[in-house]
Amino acid sequence: xxxxxxxxxxxxxxxxxxxxxxxxxxxxxxxxxxxxxxxxxxxxxxxxxxxxxxxxxxxxxxxxxxxxxxxxxxxxxxxxxxxxxxxxxxxxxxxxxxxxxxxxxxxxxxxxxxxxxxxxxxxxxxxxxxxxxxxxxxxxxxxxxxxxxxxxxxxxxxxxxxxxxxxxxxxxxxxxxxxxxxxxxxxxxxxxxxxxxxxxxxxxxxxxxxxxxxxxxxxxxxxxxxxxxxxxxxxxxxxxxxxxxxxxxxxxxxxxxxxxxxxxxxxxxxxxxxxxxxxxxxxxxxxxxxxxxxxxxxxxxxxxxxxxxxxxxxxxxxxxxxxxxxxxxxxxxxxxxxxxxxxxxxxxxxxxxxxxxxxxxxxxxxxxxxxxxxxxxxxxxxxxxxxxxxxxxxxxxxxxxxxxxxxxxxxxxxxxxxxxxxxxxxxxxxxxxxxxxxxxxxxxx
Amino acid sequence: xxxxxxxxxxxxxxxxxxxxxxxxxxxxxxxxxxxxxxxxxxxxxxxxxxxxxxxxxxxxxxxxxxxxxxxxxxxxxxxxxxxxxxxxxxxxxxxxxxxxxxxxxxxxxxxxxxxxxxxxxxxxxxxxxxxxxxxxxxxxxxxxxxxxxxxxxxxxxxxxxxxxxxxxxxxxxxxxxxxxxxxxxxxxxxxxxxxxxxxxxxxxxxxxxxxxxxxxxxxxxxxxxxxxxxxxxxxxxxxxxxxxxxxxxxxxxxxxxxxxxxxxxxxxxxxxxxxxxxxxxxxxxxxxxxxxxxxxxxxxxxxxxxxxxxxxxxxxxxxxxxxxxxxxxxxxxxxxxxxxxxxxxxxxxxxxxxxxxxxxxxxxxxxxxxxxxxxxxxxxxxxxxxxxxxxxxxxxxxxxxxxxxxxxxxxxxxxxxxxxxxxxxxxxxxxxxxxxxxxxxxxxx
Numbered sequence: 065x066x067x068x069x070x071x072x073x074x075x076x077x078x079x080x081x082x083x084x085x086x087x088x089x090x091x092x093x094x095x096x097x098x099x100x101x102x103x104x105x106x107x108x109x110x111x112x113x114x115x116x117x118x119x120x121x122x123x124x125x126x127x128x129x130x131x132x133x134x135x136x137x138x139x140x141x142x143x144x145x146x147x148x149x150x151x152x153x154x155x156x157x158x159x160x161x162x163x164x165x166x167x168x169x170x171x172x173x174x175x176x177x178x179x180x181x182x183x184x185x186x187x188x189x190x191x192x193x194x195x196x197x198x199x200x201x202x203x204x205x206x207x208x209x210x211x212x213x214x215x216x217x218x219x220x221x222x223x224x225x226x227x228x229x230x231x232x233x234x235x236x237x238x239x240x241x242x243x244x245x246x247x248x249x250x251x252x253x254x255x256x257x258x259x260x261x262x263x264x265x266x267x268x269x270x271x272x273x274x275x276x277x278x279x280x281x282x283x284x285x286x287x288x289x290x291x292x293x294x295x296x297x298x299x300x301x302x303x304x305x306x307x308x309x310x311x312x313x314x315x316x317x318x319x320x321x322x323x324x325x326x327x328x329x330x331x332x333x334x335x336x337x338x339x340x341x342x343x344x345x346x347x348x349x350x351x352x353x354x355x356x357x358x359x360x361x362x363x364x365x366x367x368x369x370x371x372x373x374x375x376x377x378x379x380x381x382x383x384x385x386x387x388x389x390x391x392x393x394x395x396x397x398x399x400x401x402x403x404x405x406x407x408x409x410x411x412x413x414x415x416x417x418x419x420x421x422x423x424x425x426x427x428x429x430x431x432x433x434x435x436x437x438x439x440x441x442x443x444x445x446x447x448x449x450x451x452x453x454x455x456x457x458x459x460x461x462x463x464x465x466x467x468x469x470x471x472x473x474x475x476x477x478x479x480x481x482x483x484x485x486x487x488x489x490x491x492x493x494x495x496x497x498x499x500x501x502x503x504x505x506x507x508x509x
Numbered sequence: 510x511x512x513x514x515x516x517x518x519x520x521x522x523x524x525x526x527x528x529x530x531x532x533x534x535x536x537x538x539x540x541x542x543x544x545x546x547x548x549x550x551x552x553x554x555x556x557x558x559x560x561x562x563x564x565x566x567x568x569x570x571x572x573x574x575x576x577x578x579x580x581x582x583x584x585x586x587x588x589x590x591x592x593x594x595x596x597x598x599x600x601x602x603x604x605x606x607x608x609x610x611x612x613x614x615x616x617x618x619x620x621x622x623x624x625x626x627x628x629x630x631x632x633x634x635x636x637x638x639x640x641x642x643x644x645x646x647x648x649x650x651x652x653x654x655x656x657x658x659x660x661x662x663x664x665x666x667x668x669x670x671x672x673x674x675x676x677x678x679x680x681x682x683x684x685x686x687x688x689x690x691x692x693x694x695x696x697x698x699x700x701x702x703x704x705x706x707x708x709x710x711x712x713x714x715x716x717x718x719x720x721x722x723x724x725x726x727x728x729x730x731x732x733x734x735x736x737x738x739x740x741x742x743x744x745x746x747x748x749x750x751x752x753x754x755x756x757x758x759x760x761x762x763x764x765x766x767x768x769x770x771x772x773x774x775x776x777x778x779x780x781x782x783x784x785x786x787x788x789x790x791x792x793x794x795x796x797x798x799x800x801x802x803x804x805x806x807x808x809x810x811x812x813x814x815x816x817x818x819x820x821x822x823x824x825x826x827x828x829x830x831x832x833x834x835x836x837x838x839x840x841x842x843x844x845x846x847x848x849x850x851x852x853x854x855x856x857x858x859x860x861x862x863x864x865x866x867x868x869x870x871x872x873x874x875x876x877x878x879x880x881x882x883x884x885x886x887x888x889x890x891x892x893x894x895x896x897x898x899x900x901x902x903x904x905x906x907x908x909x910x911x912x913x914x915x916x917x918x919x920x921x922x923x924x925x926x927x928x929x930x931x932x933x934x935x936x937x938x939x940x941x942x943x944x945x946x947x948x949x950x951x952x953x954x
Contacts, residue, residue: 203688203689209772230711231706235713237768238772239772240685241685242685244648244649244872244874245871257740257870258869268811270812289689292781293699323676325674325676326773327683327684328769330685331867335870335872367715368715424703424704424776425718425777426781427780430689506740
C-alpha cells in the first residue's frame with residue numbers, strides 16, 4: 065500500500081482533541097458514519113470522526129469548503145446511507161479523505177492561523193450530541209469462517225471425533241446471513257427461543273437459548289460491486305472494499321448444534337448481528353498491513369486466490385479486544401472484565417481472498433454489501449474470539465473479577481468489542497466500540 | 510379458508526380473454542406484478558393480470574374507479590415495488606382484489622352493459638406489450654428444504670451411507686440465500702466457475718460447473734413483517750403471507766458437494782435464482798387448500814408448529830411442471846420436453862410452519878422478503894423437482910424426445926416451470942411461466 069502525507073504521524077490537527085495520545089480518531093483516521101443530532105429532528109447524513117467531534121459533510125458543502133471530486137463525493141454523502149458515496153469508487157474516497165485532511169490539519173509553524181477555521185468550526189458536532197444509524201443500506205450480508213485457530217478450537221470441542229473440514233484450507237468458507245436483524249452498537253438483543261436437542265435425547269425441546277455467545281469479527285463494507293457473471297480478480301479485490309468496522313455475530317450454540325446439519329447455521333445466528341457505527345477506510349489502514357503467509361507444508365492458494373501483493377501485505381494488524389460488563393458490575397460501578405485480546409493478522413484468509421472467492425462463480429456484490437470476517441481467534445487460548453472457546457464449551461467458566469463467572473452470556477450482560485491499530489512512528493487508528501446487551505427471553509405463552 | 514363470490518367459477522368477466530378455458534388469469538385469480546409498457550419510457554408500477562391483459566392500477570386510480578380502502582391500496586401500488594402495498598396487510602389486499610373483481614365482472618344476464626366499461630378499457634395494457642420488473646424490493650431471501658421425498662432422494666444418491674438428517678422431521682430446515690442475483694423470468698444465467706473436488710482426488714480444481722441443475726420451488730412473498738424478538742405464531746402466520754410465485758433455485762452440484770460442509774450451500778446457489786413475475790394471492794388459492802397430514806409413526810409437530818387449521822388445510826394443491834427446451838429443439842422448432850410433474854401438496858412442512866419457525870427465535874421478517882419452499886419433489890420418481898434426482902446424479906440421463914439426452918443442464922438450455930390449480934367447480938388459477946436460459950461459462954483467463 066502507498067503511504068503518503070495523510071499517514072504521517074507528525075501532522076497534527078488544529079482540533080486539539082484529535083491530537084490526544086490515545087484518541088481513536090486522529091487526523092490520519094477519518095472514518096465514516098451516518099449520524100444526526102440527538103432528538104430526531106434532523107435527517108440522517110454522513111459524517112467523519114475527528115477527535116471528539118463529527119465533521120458534518122453536508123455542512124462542509126454548504127460552507128463551500130470543498131471543490132472538484134471531493135465536493136462531488138461530499139454531496140453524495142448528504143444522504144441517510146453511504147451507498148451512493150461507496151459506488152463512486154476509490155478515487156472519490158481518496159479525494160474526500162485528502163481534502164478533509166487538508167482542511168483540518170494544523171497550520172505549519174510560523175504560518176498564520178488558517179483563514180477559514182471559524183467556518184470549519186460550524187461544521188463540527190460533538191460526538192456526545194449525536195446518534196447514529198446503519199452506515200449503509202445493506203443488500204446482502206455474508207459471514208465468512210476464516211480463522212483456522214477458531215475452526216480447530218470448534219472442531220476439538222464439538223466434534224472431537226472429526227477433523228477440520230478438508231475444504232477449509234482451500235477456500236474461505238462462508239454462508240449468507242440475515243440483513244433484517246443487523247443493528248448498530250447499543251443494540252438490545254433478546255435471548256432467542258428455539259429447538260435444541262439435550263444430550264442423550266432423541267426428541268428436541270423448545271426453550272430459551274441456554275448457550276448464548278458472541279463472536280468477535282470485523283465487518284467489511286463493499287464499496288464498488290461487480291456485474292453478475294463477472295468475477296472480481298484477487299489482484300483488484302481491495303479496490304472494491306471501502307472499509308472495516310467491528311462486528312458481533314451473536315450465536316445461540318445449542319440451537320446451532322441441532323439445526324446446522326446439513327444446511328449450516330440459520331436461527332442460531334439470524335436473531336441479531338451488531339456492528340459499530342464508524343467505518344475505518346482501507347486507506348487509513350495502509351500502515352498496518354502485514355504479510356500473509358501460508359506455511360509450505362499446507363495447501364497453497366489456487367491461482368484465483370493468489371497474488372504477490374496478497375502475500376506481501378494481505379494481512380492487517382488490527383488489535384482486537386472483547387470486554388464483558390455484567391448487570392452486577394454495572395450497578396456497582398465495577399470495571400468491565402476483559403475476556404480476550406487478539407489481532408486480525410492471524411486470519412487464514414485475507415479480505416481480498418474473501419472478495420475474489422465470493423465472486424468467482426459470478427455472484428454479484430453491490431455497494432453497501434456487508435461481509436463478516438468470521439470469528440477472529442488467535443493461536444493461543446487467551447486469543448479466542450468467542451466464549452465457547454474460552455470456556456471449553458462451558459466446562460471452564462471465565463472469572464469476571466468481581467466473583468462472578470461466565471460459561472455463556474447471561475441476561476443483562478453487555479458485550480463490548482474494541483479495535484485499533486498501533487505501530488511506532490504512526491498515529492493510532494481506532495475503530496471505537498461495539499456494544500450490545502442481552503435481554504431476557506420472551507416468556508413462552 | 511373462507512370461500513366467497515370471488516371464488517365462484519360461474520362469475521365471468523366482460524373481458525373475453527379472461528373466460529377462455531385454459532387461461533391462467535381468469536377473474537378469480539387477479540395476481541400482481543410490477544410492469545411497464547416495453548420501451549423503457551414509463552415508470553414501473555403494479556398491475557393485475559386478467560386474461561391476456563394487465564390492469565394498470567395507477568390508471569384505475571386516475572379514472573376514479575376505486576374508493577375507500579381499495580383506493581388507498583391502489584395508490585400504494587403506484588410504485589416500482591409492491592412493498593408499501595404488502596405492508597398494508599390482508600384487509601387492504603382483500604379490498605383491492607374484491608373491488609377489481611367487481612369492476613371487471615360481466616353484468617348479470619338482462620342487465621345493461623356496465624356504464625364505465627369504456628373507462629376501464631383505457632386501464633388495460635396487452636401482456637404482449639409489457640415488460641416486468643422484480644415484484645418487490647427483497648430485503649432477505651431464505652431458502653427452505655421441506656420436501657421429504659427430495660431430501661430422501663438426495664441422501665440416497667449423494668450420501669448412501671448416511672440417513673436423513675434427524676432434524677428434518679422436527680423443523681422446516683432452511684438457509685439464507687442471495688438477494689443480489691435474484692432475477693426475473695427470462696433471466697440468462699451464466700454457468701458458474703468454482704472449486705470442485707474430483708472423485709479420488711485430494712486437491713480441488715477450478716473449472717466451469719459440470720453438474721448444473723435447476724430446483725423446482727415456489728417463492729413465498731412476505732406481506733407483513735414482525736418486530737425483532739416477536740415471533741409470529743403458526744396460527745397467524747398466513748396473515749403475514751401475500752402470495753406465491755414460481756422459483757428456480759439454480760444449483761451447481763459439483764461446487765455444492767465440495768463446499769457445503771459445514772456451513773451449507775454458498776457459491777453453489779448464489780450465482781442466480783429466477784422467479785416468475787406474477788404473484789398469486791393466498792386468497793385466490795383458497796379453493797385449493799389441502800389437508801396436511803403427519804403419519805402417526807412419524808414425529809408430530811412441536812406446539813409452535815402445530816395448529817388445527819394447519820392440519821386441516823395447511824397444504825395447497827398446486828400442480829407444477831418442469832420443461833426443458835434445448836438450443837437444438839429451439840432452432841428446429843421442436844416441442845420442449847416435459848421433465849417432471851408434481852404437486853406442492855406433498856410438502857412435508859407448510860407455508861405457515863415455515864413462517865412460524867423462521868421467527869421463533871426472534872428473527873424479523875420484513876414486507877417483501879422472499880422465502881423459497883425448497884425443491885418440490887413428489888413421492889414417485891417422475892415427480893422429482895431436480896435433474897440430479899431424475900437422472901440418479903447423472904447416471905441415467907433423461908431423453909428430450911428429439912434424440913438428445915440430459916444428465917445435467919447444457920449451455921443454451923432453457924428451463925421452463927409452470928404452475929396452476931384446478932378443481933372441479935372452480936376456475937383454473939395459473940401462475941404463468943418461469944423461464945431461464947443457461948449461458949456458457951466465462952472463459953478462464
